[in-house]
Amino acid sequence: MTTSSPERDVRSPRSSSTPGWFVTEAERQRGALTTLLGDLVHAPSLSTDEGDVVAQLEHAMEELGYDEVRVDPLGSVIGRIGDGPIRVVYDSHVDTVAVGSRAEWARDPFEPTILPDAGGGVLHGRGASDDKAGIAAMVHGGALYRRLAFDPRITLYVVGSVQEEACDGLALEHVLTAELPRPDLVVLGEATRCQVFRGNRGRIEALIRVSGSSCHASAPERGRNPVYALAPVVEEVQALDGRLGVGPFLGRGSIALTKIECETPGLNSVPATATLYLDRRLTEGESPEAALEALRSLPSVQAAGATVELLQYEATSYTGTPVAQDKRFATWVTPADHPGVLAGLETGEQALGQHLELGHWVFSTNGVASMGKLGIPTIGFGPGDEVHAHSAHDQCPLDDLVTAAAWYAAFPGVFASVLARGEGDRGAAEVAPGAARESVVAPGGNGGVGSVVAAGGGGGSGSLGAEVTSAG
Numbered sequence: 242m243t244t245s246s247p248e249r250d251v252r253s254p255r256s257s258s259t260p261g262w263f264v265t266e267a268e269r270q271r272g273a274l275t276t277l278l279g280d281l282v283h284a285p286s287l288s289t290d291e292g293d294v295v296a297q298l299e300h301a302m303e304e305l306g307y308d309e310v311r312v313d314p315l316g317s318v319i320g321r322i323g324d325g326p327i328r329v330v331y332d333s334h335v336d337t338v339a340v341g342s343r344a345e346w347a348r349d350p351f352e353p354t355i356l357p358d359a360g361g362g363v364l365h366g367r368g369a370s371d372d373k374a375g376i377a378a379m380v381h382g383g384a385l386y387r388r389l390a391f392d393p394r395i396t397l398y399v400v401g402s403v404q405e406e407a408c409d410g411l412a413l414e415h416v417l418t419a420e421l422p423r424p425d426l427v428v429l430g431e432a433t434r435c436q437v438f439r440g441n442r443g444r445i446e447a448l449i450r451v452s453g454s455s456c457h458a459s460a461p462e463r464g465r466n467p468v469y470a471l472a473p474v475v476e477e478v479q480a481l482d483g484r485l486g487v488g489p490f491l492g493r494g495s496i497a498l499t500k501i502e503c504e505t506p507g508l509n510s511v512p513a514t515a516t517l518y519l520d521r522r523l524t525e526g527e528s529p530e531a532a533l534e535a536l537r538s539l540p541s542v543q544a545a546g547a548t549v550e551l552l553q554y555e556a557t558s559y560t561g562t563p564v565a566q567d568k569r570f571a572t573w574v575t576p577a578d579h580p581g582v583l584a585g586l587e588t589g590e591q592a593l594g595q596h597l598e599l600g601h602w603v604f605s606t607n608g609v610a611s612m613g614k615l616g617i618p619t620i621g622f623g624p625g626d627e628v629h630a631h632s633a634h635d636q637c638p639l640d641d642l643v644t645a646a647a648w649y650a651a652f653p654g655v656f657a658s659v660l661a662r663g664e665g666d667r668g669a670a671e672v673a674p675g676a677a678r679e680s681v682v683a684p685g686g687n688g689g690v691g692s693v694v695a696a697g698g699g700g701g702s703g704s705l706g707a708e709v710t711s712a713g
């Protein structure tokens with residue numbers, strides 16, 4: 242995947258446009274990158290329990306000579322390099338989901354193991370692909386940038402954010418409003434197979450609840466069993482999944498039933514309530530409100546007198562800060578001709594000697610806050626493949642770590658140069674903050690409050706590289 246240059250001379254990046262120069266330098270950090278990723282995987286970091294990995298990252302950034310390192314009130318770590326007028330935020334979340342069934346794992350998920358699966362080996366362990374490889378490569382990529390390609394036009398922030406797995410965007414939204422307001426660009430380190438991604442579907446989490454009347458199970462006719470009223474709702478939800486719209490770039494909306502529960506006095510009783518939980522993914526043109534309304538309009542929901550509610554996220558961060566928000570996450574697409582996207586592709590050419598592809602994630606990312614809610618242009622470039630996320634095969638190729646570190650080191654200077662040349666459409670950068678959560682910002686950035694605009698392929702993507710989806 243990488244194009245290592247045979248040359249050994251360390252030359253100024255400004256005097257060299259040799260593809261592979263950054264890769265050569267990043268290759269020298271392969272050991273340090275692998276060690277940091279292994280240490281991060283070794284420390285479990287469920288959402289709201291990220292203190293150990295944040296301490297590791299704080300220490301790593303200080304050792305690597307970052308100009309400033311601090312931890313915000315929610316517990317996200319923020320490192321700064323430089324003091325220039327163009328502000329770029331690199332973000333990778335540092336929490337992971339749980340391991341699930343241990344029986345599925347071939348080895349201890351918290352004992353990082355390097356297997357010679359491909360190329361330079363593959364590191365296995367919980368969080369390797371989502372998103373610990375991303376933060377490891379960003380931390381070292383930032384240090385390489387500072388040492389070898391520092392650009393006085395740029396302030397680079399490297400953020401290791403918390404609680405993404407529990408509530409996408411919540412911690413990054415705090416960073417982008419309270420700590421580092423209105424940066425010019427956000428780069429997410431979620432797995433892209435080292436390609437350039439520029440969007441993901443939004444989503445809501447909701448419940449449908451039917452109330453019944455409990456009684457002794459020996460005489461069910463005395464009560465009203467809510468599960469029987471919920472049964473046709475389950476069927477209609479399943480049928481709804483096949484009828485949802487297809488967006489031009491992000492693909493199909495979807496709905497999944499994720500849990501069913503009853504409130505019951507006991508296993509010899511008719512339950513009092515029955516509730517099903519839903520994860521609804523929203524493609525271009527679908528708003529959270531319309532999705533909730535569509536559920537309320539289902540004939541079975543009406544017939545059962547069921548209630549449909551948006552879920553709430555409430556938690557206390559490991560620092561003791563309470564947080565809460567609706568489980569409503571905005572669909573987002575950054576235009577293909579935005580300078581950040583152009584710079585992402587150009588960094589591939591210049592630093593990696595590779596023609597990169599554009600694409601989008603199937604899963605959700607912190608971009609639901611940065612671009613979806615706040616209108617801050619956002620792109621993604623990360624090691625690993627999202628197909629391994631949350632699975633017992635969680636893994637990241639070590640070659641990807643090196644490639645990503647090289648890309649992160651080269652990107653800030655390329656982005657500043659693209660801006661200086663006045664290339665691309667900066668419209669999206671001028672979208673007012675506070676755009677409605679349900680809005681999708683169109684190419685050109687007319688995403689006013691409540692507007693839902695199909696985001697299309699955005700100007701001439703054909704000439705920029707083939708668009709690909711990540712996980713198929």
Ligand SMILES: [Zn+2]
Binds near residue numbers: 371405431
């Ligand atoms: Zn992730």
